[in-house]
Amino acid sequence: MTNSLYQRDVVAINDLTKDEITKIIELAIELKDNGVPHSLQGKLVASCFFEPSTRTRLSFEAAAQRLGANIIGFSDVASTSGKKGESLSDTVKMMSAYADLMVIRHPQEGSARLAADVATIPVINAGDGANQHPTQTLLDLMTIQECQESLTDLRIAFVGDLKYGRTVHSLAQAMTHFGGRFYFVCPESLAMPNEICDLFKANNMSFSFHQSLDEVISKVDILYMTRLQKERFLANEAAAFSDKLRLTPDLLTKAQKNLRVMHPLPRVDEIDVAVDDTPHAYYFQQAANGVFVREALLHLILND
Amino acid sequence: MSEKLSVNAIHNGTVIDHIVAGQATKIIRLLALINNRNQMTIGLNLTSGSQQLKDLIKLEQCQLSEKDLQQIAVFAPGATVNTIQDYKVTNKLKLTLPEQVADIFICPNKNCISHSEKTTKLFYIKEQNRNVGLQCKYCQQIFLRDEMLLTIR
Secondary structure: OOOOOOOOOEOOHHHOOHHHHHHHHHHHHHHHHHOOOOOOOOOEEEEEEOOOOOHHHHHHHHHHHHOOOEEEEEOOHHHOHHHHOOOHHHHHHHHHHHOOEEEEEEOOEOHHHHHHHHOOOOEEEEEEOOOOOHHHHHHHHHHHHHHHOOOOOOEEEEEOOOOOOHHHHHHHHHHOOOOOEEEEEOOHHHOOOHHHHHHHHHOOOEEEEEOOHHHOOOOOOEEEEOOOOHHHOOHHHHHHHHHHOOEOHHHHOOOOOOOEEEOOOOOOOOEOHHHHHOOOEOHHHHHHHHHHHHHHHHHHHHOO | OOHHHHOOOOOOEEEEEEEEOOOHHHHHHHOOHHHOOOOEEEEEEEEOOOOOEEEEEEEEOOOOOHHHHHHHHHHOOOOEEEEEEOOEEEEEEEOOOOOEEEOOEOOOOOOEHHHOOOOOOEEEEEEEOOEEEEEEOOOOOEEEHHHHHHHEO
């Protein structure tokens, strides 16, 4: 079977079919279990980070190096000609001439799509402003598959800032391939956007709205927590919701045994640190999976 | 009073008819028609056989460009554009919602890369529940068409 991901751009999670997502996740789990081949020996990966990033940049670079590739690039715009006013298009054209694949993070939405249009090498979006971060979604899916041994027909609660959280939107979009029952837990002012709700309806997926963790904790397989930024709350909601959306070990006593807690990190105080010691905590394993999923993606894009 | 009596015929120019009521003023603003000094007649909330209420614009000495037509089609799909020569209709065009529009609107998202790079400003048209939205090719945000009025060209 031909590898449809060979030499492809991955800019948005919607660029990938269900089969392609499944293939990436299966390979990521295999690489985690059995170790990594040196399949990118002699390849050069450009790591172009126009804004600071810790987990994403280091996991991409770790993934590339573990596969045997070499890395060139930069980790902030100050060390590029962008500082001198060079356009993104020109920087991308030059990178195309130097490397075999480009990973880009940029603070402006749409930058990765533009880079993919201009580049003659494959481009992977590592986050473009508030828009897309497809490898985060892939690592979330891999983590769900790993801890629940399935992606289909699960009961998943999204908790926190569902209005602005790009990880939640992308994961919700991807879950339309796999179905399930969904619970949106958030204050009214941070509700899931209509376009995601419409997408769920179009795919006959059930969902309901809730305002406290207590209402859903006993019903779900996955609790996907997100960071709450207090400046985004309405003034009267801040006090009322901080406690209702905060996960504590006490609350987890009502959970089913298989419930796993995920979070794209960094967390602030929406998950009590004492939760880390419970068997339900899975966010650090989730972050670690970032390397395997990026290894799988790099391997599939650069090997036919 | 009949509709024919309320709006005078024009000699040479263009008549945009069957505009969904409420959209004519937006089209005038969109095409900056107020800025040209030619005679213009506007009919608002006229009764129509095919739709309950319609708007109509008659433009004396005015030919619309392909770009103008695309813009009108976004705001008034279903409208008809009649070319008038010597009081006669010489061409009639029914507008349909395009799949995409290029270099007509600017992305309302100020943090979109399309503002800082020289690139085609492309929007995909999304129609859902009678709402017409425009999705920016780059930042992927969907905007209602009225939001685009603030950022024309």
